[in-house]
Amino acid sequence: MLSDADVAALYDVLSPWNPALSPGDRFYDTWVMAAGSVLDVGCGTGAMLTLAREQGHRGRLVGLDPDRAALDRARRRSDVDWVEGTAAGATADARFDLAIMTGHAFQCLVTDDALRSSLAAIHAALRGGGHFVFETRHPQARAWEDWNPSNAVGVVAPVAGTDRALRVWHEVESVAADVVTFAGTAADPDGTVLHTDRSVLRFLAPAPLNARLADAGFEIGAQYGDWDRGPLTGTSREIVTVARRR
Known part of the structure; x- marks a missing residue:
């Protein structure tokens, strides 16, 4: 059988973080490197923030995840703050420039209560005008x-x-x-x-997704159907969202 630590190691094999090869990773890497402070919600094994430090990011980087085994791997990097917890438990007093959810982690917010509490916490963790950037698979x-x-x-x-x-x-x-x-x-x-x-x-479609973001105090800055910033169309597989804290 595989231990929790083995499963975390397997995740890194199945989902390597490589902006040089992956358009999605490159999209997020651009946002992270341009932000003064970043909260990675659902950080998993921490590959995104670890690479940001290796690339010279000097601001505050915080990774949040409920999976202890994944965080154990992330904590091999000691100059990033790794916090065990869920999106709904995101700190309300940090005033981050950017919050990110990668790897379709947003789709793990299944119930209306989980969506509401998580979006409220992420909103509270951002400074005014800060951005929440994430992707979710388009149900179509x-x-x-x-x-x-x-x-x-x-x-x-x-x-x-x-x-x-x-x-x-x-x-x-x-x-x-x-x-x-x-x-x-x-x-x-x-x-x-x-x-x-x-x-x-x-799997939320754009209209209900955007309604929930608006209810939580966000406005849509941009929404794309692919990692090259193409528009949402009838064939889009992704909903890549850039939301701004009002």
């Missing part, structure tokens, strides 16, 4: 239809200090209105299951 693209065992990927990941070949796949369990429940599985190449995580994501 029905991304979950590709989450099935036939799309399993093979990876080599550090497990208990030794590189090990694994197969990783996702499988949808239910789709109810705008909420999708699915399982993520890591297994040995022979199919022996080592770890299964169940996740629930919410």
Whole structure:
């Protein structure tokens, strides 16, 4: 079986942070490097803020995440503040220039109460005019239809200090209105299951998404359908949002 630490290490293999190769990572990196202070909500293993420091960012960097094993990996970098907690627990007195949620973490805010409390906390953590930048999958693209065992990927990941070949796949369990429940599985190449995580994501369309941002005190500065800042269209797979604190 995989330990929590193994799962955190596997995440870094599956989702490497590389602005040189990934348009999405490059989009966020530009925002981070231009901001004096940054709150990374759902920072995971901290790759984005770690790279920012390596690139010479001198301002305050804070990573917030409820996953202790992920934060243990993040804390290998000691010149970033790593805080265990949820978006709803974001500090209200820091006055950050920028708050960011990457990796579709915004979709983990499934209930109306979670959305309301999280957006309120992020709003309170920003200075006046500060920005909240995040992306969410556009429901029209029905991304979950590709989450099935036939799309399993093979990876080599550090497990208990030794590189090990694994197969990783996702499988949808239910789709109810705008909420999708699915399982993520890591297994040995022979199919022996080592770890299964169940996740629930919410797929908000632009209109209800923007209404909730407005209710929380944000105005939309820009909204894109791709990482090249193209407009939202009938074929967009992403909703990339730049919101400003009123």
